Amino acid sequence: MNEINASDTTWLLVSSAMVLLMTPALALFYGGMVRTKNTLSTFMHSFFAMGLVTLAWVTIGYSMAFAESKGGLIGGLDYAFLNGVGTEPRAGTTVPHLLFMAFQMMFAIITPALISGAYAERIKFSSYVVFTLLWSLAVYSPICHWVWNPGGWLLARGALDFAGGTVVHLASGASALVMAIVIGKRKGYPTRKIVPHNLTMTLLGAGLLWFGWFGFNGGSSLAANGLASVAFVNTHIAAAIGALAWALIEGVRFGKPSLLGVASGLVAGLVAITPAAGFVGPMASVAIGLAAGAVCYGAVMLKGKLGYDDSLDAFGIHGVGGLLGALLTGVFASKVWNPAGQDGLIKGNSALLTEQAIAAVVAAAYAAVVTLVLVKGINAVMGFRVNDETEDEGLDGALHGEEAYSLGEGGAHAVESVPPASSVPSPSPVLARETA
Numbered sequence: 001m002n003e004i005n006a007s008d009t010t011w012l013l014v015s016s017a018m019v020l021l022m023t024p025a026l027a028l029f030y031g032g033m034v035r036t037k038n039t040l041s042t043f044m045h046s047f048f049a050m051g052l053v054t055l056a057w058v059t060i061g062y063s064m065a066f067a068e069s070k071g072g073l074i075g076g077l078d079y080a081f082l083n084g085v086g087t088e089p090r091a092g093t094t095v096p097h098l099l100f101m102a103f104q105m106m107f108a109i110i111t112p113a114l115i116s117g118a119y120a121e122r123i124k125f126s127s128y129v130v131f132t133l134l135w136s137l138a139v140y141s142p143i144c145h146w147v148w149n150p151g152g153w154l155l156a157r158g159a160l161d162f163a164g165g166t167v168v169h170l171a172s173g174a175s176a177l178v179m180a181i182v183i184g185k186r187k188g189y190p191t192r193k194i195v196p197h198n199l200t201m202t203l204l205g206a207g208l209l210w211f212g213w214f215g216f217n218g219g220s221s222l223a224a225n226g227l228a229s230v231a232f233v234n235t236h237i238a239a240a241i242g243a244l245a246w247a248l249i250e251g252v253r254f255g256k257p258s259l260l261g262v263a264s265g266l267v268a269g270l271v272a273i274t275p276a277a278g279f280v281g282p283m284a285s286v287a288i289g290l291a292a293g294a295v296c297y298g299a300v301m302l303k304g305k306l307g308y309d310d311s312l313d314a315f316g317i318h319g320v321g322g323l324l325g326a327l328l329t330g331v332f333a334s335k336v337w338n339p340a341g342q343d344g345l346i347k348g349n350s351a352l353l354t355e356q357a358i359a360a361v362v363a364a365a366y367a368a369v370v371t372l373v374l375v376k377g378i379n380a381v382m383g384f385r386v387n388d389e390t391e392d393e394g395l396d397g398a399l400h401g402e403e404a405y406s407l408g409e410g411g412a413h414a415v416e417s418v419p420p421a422s423s424v425p426s427p428s429p430v431l432a433r434e435t436a
Contacts, residue, residue, distance in 0.1 A: 173319020242269020
């Protein structure tokens, strides 16, 4: 059995805190993009998940994901209620088992919170609670087991996911697409233009996400070593290049790159590098960031043509970015950077790309199907959408009895007047995201 290493433990403690910070950062990122009257309800989708998913994780979620595998599909109940999870080293690591559990818990928390970007501004809080609880157990824990548990069947086949491209982003993104389609569009969308109410808030959230992602990816080495450095550097490069790529496309198309585009591009780069962070080199992360900025931009623009209302682009960025990152891991992976990994397509191993594609399709399909069942079931029992009057009033006051801003006539209950698309004098990257 390995012994506890103080440096590794310190790094994972810091990384766990950084990953937890990403959920409030997500609240800022999403909260700035909705209308004033729905700011707090959008924050609630992230903040409440920190309590709800924590309870699910420490009772049975962690055991389902990381206990001894039952046929490669799910863990048993060996660790239910954290039984046997103490300060001894987690098998195969030099950190306390309890800390490993906590680090993984932070991933479990943010994943269902990501989905909220697809249904913001239109669902009941009670339905959100039931869905988030059931999704974390029925979708997240099984997929986590398949990909990260030593006995998981996708890991056994050779699929690679360093820090959650498939487990976190692809699973949540696929679920987000189903939610957006089944629940339906926001009232008046897309005829009535719905634009971000506070981009400074969104940009602050993006910056904090970038910071927290160093723990997300770098901490996934589970040690303070060279591999953590590789993941750290790759994370930064991909985010930076993703931001540049998105801004460049907007600049060419509209003549005016937007700050929302820069924020979206950096998050797209972060999402795409996540599965590859510990398996590729810095120059590969440049290519991944560039591809993420371009491909995710296209995916976000495509929603207007396909007619679904993914409010905050959860699918376009996290779903598409997660898929892209999983596939590009199969292209650029190299044992030069991580001997415990595999060589990818450019190193002559096409089999890895095949396994990456299989894992991505299986995870996305499973998440989508289970999400569809959950949404249909919850809707039949308690309904999912708020009524038209509540949607007009705003979810903050109707569901939580609070307002984000107390500004008199400009407060949460103010009537919003937005000009129709025909009256907009010049192309706008922000409006284009809703109408492309």
